[in-house]
Every structure is written in C-alpha cells, then in structure tokens.
Amino acid sequence: MSVTSKKGLDYWLPKLVLSPTVAIAIIFIYGFIIWTSVISLTDSTILPRYDFVGFEQYVKLFQNPRWLSSLWNLVVFGTLFIGVCMVVGLVLAILLDQQIRAEGALRTVYLYPMALSFIVTGTVWKWLLNPTVGIERFIHNLGWESFQFDWIVNPDMAIYTVVIAGVWQSSGFVMAIFLAGLRGIDTSIIKAAQLDGASLFSVYSRIIIPSMRPVFFSAFIMLAHLAIKSFDLIVALTGGGPGNATDVPAIFMYQFSFQRGRLGIGAASAVIMLMTILAILIPYLYSELRKPKDA
Amino acid sequence: MRDTSKRYQPVTGRAILYGVLMIVAAYYLLPLILMILTSVRSMEDIRMGQLIAWPESFSLEAWRQAWSEVQIGARSETGLKPYFINSIKIVIPAVAISTILGALNGYVLSFFKFRGSDFFFAALLLGCFVPFQAILLPQSQLLGWLNLGGTIPGLVLTHVAYGVSFTTLFFRNYYVNLPHELVKAAKLDGAGFWTIFFRIILPISTPILVVTVIWQFTQIWNDFLFGVVFSDPSSQPVTVGLNNMVNSTTGETRYNVDMAGAIIAALPTIIVYVVAGKYFVRGLTAGSVKG
Incomplete structure (x- = not known):
C-alpha cells in the first residue's frame, strides 16, 4: 500500500500509534476473558482441553463446600471491610476538615499504608495479632492476665483479623477521596445554612453528606473491587487458615487452577468473580457515561 | 484561612478533636514503628523479653541477614x-x-x-x-x-x-x-x-x-x-x-x-x-x- 501523501500519513499515523493498545485490549483483556469462559465450559484438568461439558464445572463449583464457604467469607469480609473503611474514612475526612493545624502531616500518616504492599501489611499484622507474641502477650505482660485476643488462630474469628488489617491499609485512601469530595462542595450553601442557625451536625448530615453521593459511590466501587480481588493480604496474613477459615474466591481460584490442577473449576470460579465485579460496575459506568461531559 | 465569624467553639472540643486525630495517627503509625524497632533488636533481646518492647540492643545484623544471608526456599543465592x-x-x-x-x-x-x-x-x-x-x-x-x-x-x-x-x-x-x-x-x-x-x-x-x-x-x-x-x-x-x-x-x-x-x-x-x-x-x- 502506498501511503506517501502527507494527508494519508496523517490519517493513518494516529491509528498506527493506537494499534498496539488495540491489540492488547483485544487479546489480553477481551480475548482472555472469552478464553477463560471457554475453559470453564470444558473438563480441563492440569492442561486446557476442549471437551465441552456445558455448565458442569459451575454445578460442581456450587456443590463444593470450600467454594461456598469462600463466598460466605467474601460476603462477611467485603461487607465489614467496605462498611468500616467508609465510616472511618468519612469520620477522618470530616475531622480533618475542621481547619486542623497539622492537616498535611496527619493526612500523610493516615494514607501511607496505601503505599505498602499487602504482603508487607499482612506480615506485620500477622505478628501483631499472633496471641503468643503480639498484642495479647503484650497486654498479659502489662498485668492483665486474662486478656484474650486470639482471633487469628480461631476459625470463627479469623476472618475479622483480615478486616482489621484491610481497614488499616485502605481506610486512609477512603479518607483522601472523601476529603477531596468535601473540598469540592460549594461553601456558600454551608455558610447560608449556618447563618440560618443550623448546627454543625445538621450541616453535615443534611447538606454535605447527601451532596457527596457520587463520592460515596466511587469509594464503594473501589473498595468492592479491592475486596473481591483480595488475595495477597490473606495469603500473607493467614494463608487462608486456620483450616480454610479465611478462604476467599481469589485463593480458591489460585489453588484449584495452579496447585491442584483443576483448571475447569478454577476457570469457572474466575468467571463468577468477573461477573460479580461487572454486576457492581455496569450500573456505575452507565450512570457515569450518561452524565453531561463537563460534570 | 480561619473564619473569624465562625461560631464559638469550646476549647475542650478542639482538644478532643486533636486527641482523636492523634490516637488515630498512632493506630496507623504503630505497626511501622514496631517494624523498625524490631528490625534493630537482636534475637537474644526478643527471646528474653517480648516482641512489642523497646529495644534493649541495637544492631543492623537483622538487616544484613534479611538482605543477603537468609536462606529462602531452596535457592542457592541467599537473602532478599x-x-x-x-x-x-x-x-x-x-x-x-x-x-x-x-x-x-x-x-x-x-x-x-x-x-x-x-x-x-x-x-x-x-x-x-x-x-x-x-x-x-x-x-x-x-x-x-x-x-x-x-x-x-x-x-x-x-x-x-x-x-x-x-x-x-x-x-x-x-x-x-x-x-x-x-x-x-x-x-x-x-x-x-x-x-x-x-x-x-x-x-x-x-x-x-x-x-x-x-x-x-x-x-x-x-x-x-x-x-x-x-x-x-x-x-x-x-x-x-x-x-x-x-x-x-x-x-x-x-x-x-x-x-x-x-x-x-x-x-x-x-x-x-x-x-x-x-x-x-x-x-x-x-x-x-x-x-
């Protein structure tokens, strides 16, 4: 093809520059999602095989008690993680918004865990929460002998330790989003309300917080996304244990696909994870894209 | 900018506000401080006392160990x-x-x-x-x-x-x-x-x-x-x-x-x-x- 004229080159160049990314999107994102979905419909074990068995792997998946308990753990972890992060983040943002002297320094402190790898967070909290060396031992040595904080080795409570470490890592981030939201609010409305004698509490609860609905929405999306993908934190903190007490879908998927050689069921679990994220995301993107352009 | 027309806020309210903010800051910082303090203690020191404690000893031995000596898995090169x-x-x-x-x-x-x-x-x-x-x-x-x-x-x-x-x-x-x-x-x-x-x-x-x-x-x-x-x-x-x-x-x-x-x-x-x-x-x- 002869693309010699200046106009021709100008026409093709932008498309040419974009083409590697188009290839990436087609192969690595859409192609691979389809591929994973296809594998989930086959009886693949250690290697992918293309003998289709319909939805058998999904049936097996939802008959598997480990999968069901990992889903339940995700519900418990996700709800608490999102809820506590939102509350802590909002409260911190409001407190920091009261013309605090050292706001910059405090913000830096609240947010630094976000720069850490979940593996580092998990490693530190593992020792802190370990009853024989960590907080429990420390309190015992202070003289309170009956103090008990052994959640991390207690199968009924271990999932809550994941919440503790997760909130430590991510709540500062939520604070940053909310603080940005608070700063974006038109202050004249607030001043008018205060002149009318509204208390600080009702200014926040009636005016400010309701007007931050979009910010709540994006914080929720980010946190839900983090929760559904959470893998590293749990690997480093509890390894999924004690027993399978802190198993989540991401760990289930990893173990069945790469350690137990059951690709079919692993792929099915990955598809369910993707569907869950899309179910949360699509309404969000839809509402975002419908907004006027410079909103 | 401090708004002078702002409603009168009791001094104790500010004190509580700063107190809460400081306690929260401690919650975020303590794990990092513990990491740093523990990393400069000797194992002897930790064994004698406990993990959450002020260092009785100071050495960078643990850092050297972690960086270049500790055996990780079965690989021949040691350390991180x-x-x-x-x-x-x-x-x-x-x-x-x-x-x-x-x-x-x-x-x-x-x-x-x-x-x-x-x-x-x-x-x-x-x-x-x-x-x-x-x-x-x-x-x-x-x-x-x-x-x-x-x-x-x-x-x-x-x-x-x-x-x-x-x-x-x-x-x-x-x-x-x-x-x-x-x-x-x-x-x-x-x-x-x-x-x-x-x-x-x-x-x-x-x-x-x-x-x-x-x-x-x-x-x-x-x-x-x-x-x-x-x-x-x-x-x-x-x-x-x-x-x-x-x-x-x-x-x-x-x-x-x-x-x-x-x-x-x-x-x-x-x-x-x-x-x-x-x-x-x-x-x-x-x-x-x-x-």
Whole structure:
C-alpha cells in the first residue's frame, strides 16, 4: 500500500500509534476473558482441553463446600471491610476538615499504608495479632492476665483479623477521596445554612453528606473491587487458615487452577468473580457515561 | 484561612478533636514503628523479653541477614537481594513502556479522534476493573507459547498489558481538559503528529507523567499475584521473596529478620510516597473519582 501523501500519513499515523493498545485490549483483556469462559465450559484438568461439558464445572463449583464457604467469607469480609473503611474514612475526612493545624502531616500518616504492599501489611499484622507474641502477650505482660485476643488462630474469628488489617491499609485512601469530595462542595450553601442557625451536625448530615453521593459511590466501587480481588493480604496474613477459615474466591481460584490442577473449576470460579465485579460496575459506568461531559 | 465569624467553639472540643486525630495517627503509625524497632533488636533481646518492647540492643545484623544471608526456599543465592533486583528489572521497563504507550494513547484519543476511538477508550477501561483471576489461565498459556513463562520479560509483558488501561485513562483525562485551540492552531500551521506531541503536548505533561509513573511504580512493585503465578525462583519479585521468607517454617522464627525484610520490600514505595506524596494521592483519586 502506498501511503506517501502527507494527508494519508496523517490519517493513518494516529491509528498506527493506537494499534498496539488495540491489540492488547483485544487479546489480553477481551480475548482472555472469552478464553477463560471457554475453559470453564470444558473438563480441563492440569492442561486446557476442549471437551465441552456445558455448565458442569459451575454445578460442581456450587456443590463444593470450600467454594461456598469462600463466598460466605467474601460476603462477611467485603461487607465489614467496605462498611468500616467508609465510616472511618468519612469520620477522618470530616475531622480533618475542621481547619486542623497539622492537616498535611496527619493526612500523610493516615494514607501511607496505601503505599505498602499487602504482603508487607499482612506480615506485620500477622505478628501483631499472633496471641503468643503480639498484642495479647503484650497486654498479659502489662498485668492483665486474662486478656484474650486470639482471633487469628480461631476459625470463627479469623476472618475479622483480615478486616482489621484491610481497614488499616485502605481506610486512609477512603479518607483522601472523601476529603477531596468535601473540598469540592460549594461553601456558600454551608455558610447560608449556618447563618440560618443550623448546627454543625445538621450541616453535615443534611447538606454535605447527601451532596457527596457520587463520592460515596466511587469509594464503594473501589473498595468492592479491592475486596473481591483480595488475595495477597490473606495469603500473607493467614494463608487462608486456620483450616480454610479465611478462604476467599481469589485463593480458591489460585489453588484449584495452579496447585491442584483443576483448571475447569478454577476457570469457572474466575468467571463468577468477573461477573460479580461487572454486576457492581455496569450500573456505575452507565450512570457515569450518561452524565453531561463537563460534570 | 480561619473564619473569624465562625461560631464559638469550646476549647475542650478542639482538644478532643486533636486527641482523636492523634490516637488515630498512632493506630496507623504503630505497626511501622514496631517494624523498625524490631528490625534493630537482636534475637537474644526478643527471646528474653517480648516482641512489642523497646529495644534493649541495637544492631543492623537483622538487616544484613534479611538482605543477603537468609536462606529462602531452596535457592542457592541467599537473602532478599536477588528478589529485590528482580523487582527493579521488572519495574523499570514495565513502567517505562506502559507510561509511553499511555501518553501516546491519551494524545491520540484526545486530539486525533476518529470513528470508534471513543468507543475504544470506553472498551479499554474494562482493563482497569477486570479481576486478574479472569485472565491468569490464558496468560500463563500465552507466556508458555512465547517461551516467556517464568521469565522477567514475561512479567514485564504482563504488567504492560494490564497497566496500559490505567496509564491511558490518566493521560486521556488530563489531555482532554487542555485547550484544544493549542493543537488546532499547530495543525493549521502544518505541524505534524510528532511535532505537536514533542513540542507542545509533552512539555506540559509533567504533572500527569509524575502521577502515572508513581501509580505504575507502586502497583508493579507491590504486585504479588502475577509475581507468584508467572515467575520461577530465578525471576520472583521481592513481594514473593518476602512471603516465602516469612513463611519458611524451618527453625526459629526470627522476627527481627522478618521485620527488616518487610521494610526492605516496602522501602522503595515508602520513599516515593514521602518524596512525592501529593502526586501519589492525585493518582489514587484520579484512578477512582474519574474512573
């Protein structure tokens, strides 16, 4: 093809520059999602095989008690993680918004865990929460002998330790989003309300917080996304244990696909994870894209 | 600015406010302080006392151990050092390539729109949200076919492929808010695609460039999932090295070495955060609020 004229080159160049990314999107994102979905419909074990068995792997998946308990753990972890992060983040943002002297320094402190790898967070909290060396031992040595904080080795409570470490890592981030939201609010409305004698509490609860609905929405999306993908934190903190007490879908998927050689069921679990994220995301993107352009 | 007309606030209210903020700050800081304190204690000191305690001894022995001596798994090279070097070898090309691609994509998607380009941008955003579990199996197949399984180039390719959605989003959202007259005028003057990019756009891209580099650096340095799935012992990044080190069950748990190792693994991103925290936060919020 002869693309010699200046106009021709100008026409093709932008498309040419974009083409590697188009290839990436087609192969690595859409192609691979389809591929994973296809594998989930086959009886693949250690290697992918293309003998289709319909939805058998999904049936097996939802008959598997480990999968069901990992889903339940995700519900418990996700709800608490999102809820506590939102509350802590909002409260911190409001407190920091009261013309605090050292706001910059405090913000830096609240947010630094976000720069850490979940593996580092998990490693530190593992020792802190370990009853024989960590907080429990420390309190015992202070003289309170009956103090008990052994959640991390207690199968009924271990999932809550994941919440503790997760909130430590991510709540500062939520604070940053909310603080940005608070700063974006038109202050004249607030001043008018205060002149009318509204208390600080009702200014926040009636005016400010309701007007931050979009910010709540994006914080929720980010946190839900983090929760559904959470893998590293749990690997480093509890390894999924004690027993399978802190198993989540991401760990289930990893173990069945790469350690137990059951690709079919692993792929099915990955598809369910993707569907869950899309179910949360699509309404969000839809509402975002419908907004006027410079909103 | 302090608003003088503000309603009278009792002094005790301010005191409680600052008290709460300080306590919360302590909650965030204590694990880091504990890491640092423990890493400079000797094992003797920890054995005699307890883990949460003020150091009775000071030495950098645990740091030396974690960096170059501790046996991790069965590999012949000891310490976190080889893992740390792997991480550097992965991060530098992956950040560079994904950032350059993102800048060019953002440029095209903002100033050289064509039929379907907006649709493509929307479609690309799925890459920001796809749970990586949904692409792990095909990606490991592909890396195997390309003979890149368990290699550093394989990990670089993976990080570029799944980072380019974010970098494109960042640059596109930045460029789309620039005045379009700038580029229109240059086009009328006959400036070409590359001239406009290098002479006009790139010089005003510094803020978003910093945000993108920091975002990608943090994401890739802290990655564990790709690191554990697509590497073999010779190419494992530092997060995988740290996890293996902490969870190797042989012998007595050396808390001081574990903590020193955790700090070593975290140091690069902490330094970036301390030096360029403002841009770090901007990236986080840009990735969420505008996502």
